[in-house]
Amino acid sequence: MSFLQWTEDLSVDNIVIDNQHRELFDLTNNLIHECKDDKCSPLIGETLSDLLKYAKKHFKEEEKLLREIKYPKLEEHEKMHIDFIFKIAMFCKDVLNGKSSVVEEMIAYLTDWLINHTSSADLDFKNYINQVA
Numbered sequence: 717m718s719f720l721q722w723t724e725d726l727s728v729d730n731i732v733i734d735n736q737h738r739e740l741f742d743l744t745n746n747l748i749h750e751c752k753d754d755k756c757s758p759l760i761g762e763t764l765s766d767l768l769k770y771a772k773k774h775f776k777e778e779e780k781l782l783r784e785i786k787y788p789k790l791e792e793h794e795k796m797h798i799d800f801i802f803k804i805a806m807f808c809k810d811v812l813n814g815k816s817s818v819v820e821e822m823i824a825y826l827t828d829w830l831i832n833h834t835s836s837a838d839l840d841f842k843n844y845i846n847q848v849a
């Protein structure tokens with residue numbers, strides 16, 4: 717499993733949101749680090765809860781910004797965030813119940829979703845931020 721790396725081309729021209737994206741990548745990397753070779757550290761449940769908490773905070777702040785800039789695809793964007801939280805919460809429940817078999821699938825989902833969402837749906841609102849600025 718490869719680590720996530722935040723690069724300048726993912727910037728949405730908003731330092732707060734960019735830093736939150738970096739933090740989400742870091743938390744995901746901690747998770748990957750804690751689950752090497754099918755062996756997960758006992759810390760994984762805690763890391764996963766931290767990630768879920770942080771993702772919720774980030775989505776809330778991002779959606780607030782999108783509302784402020786009157787982003788036309790806000791509703792669609794919120795739906796993506798809700799789906800992600802729902803899915804990660806399900807994985808989190810399984811992991812906390814000792815179902816370690818889902819970890820690999822969860823990390824694959826998490827990394828794919830974060831990379832795709834940050835590099836496409838989130839980058840899409842960058843133009844609107846620049847229009848307002």
Ligand SMILES: [Fe+2]
Binds near residue numbers: 774778834
């Ligand atoms: Fe985001």
Ligand SMILES: [Fe+2]
Binds near residue numbers: 778838
């Ligand atoms: Fe987003």
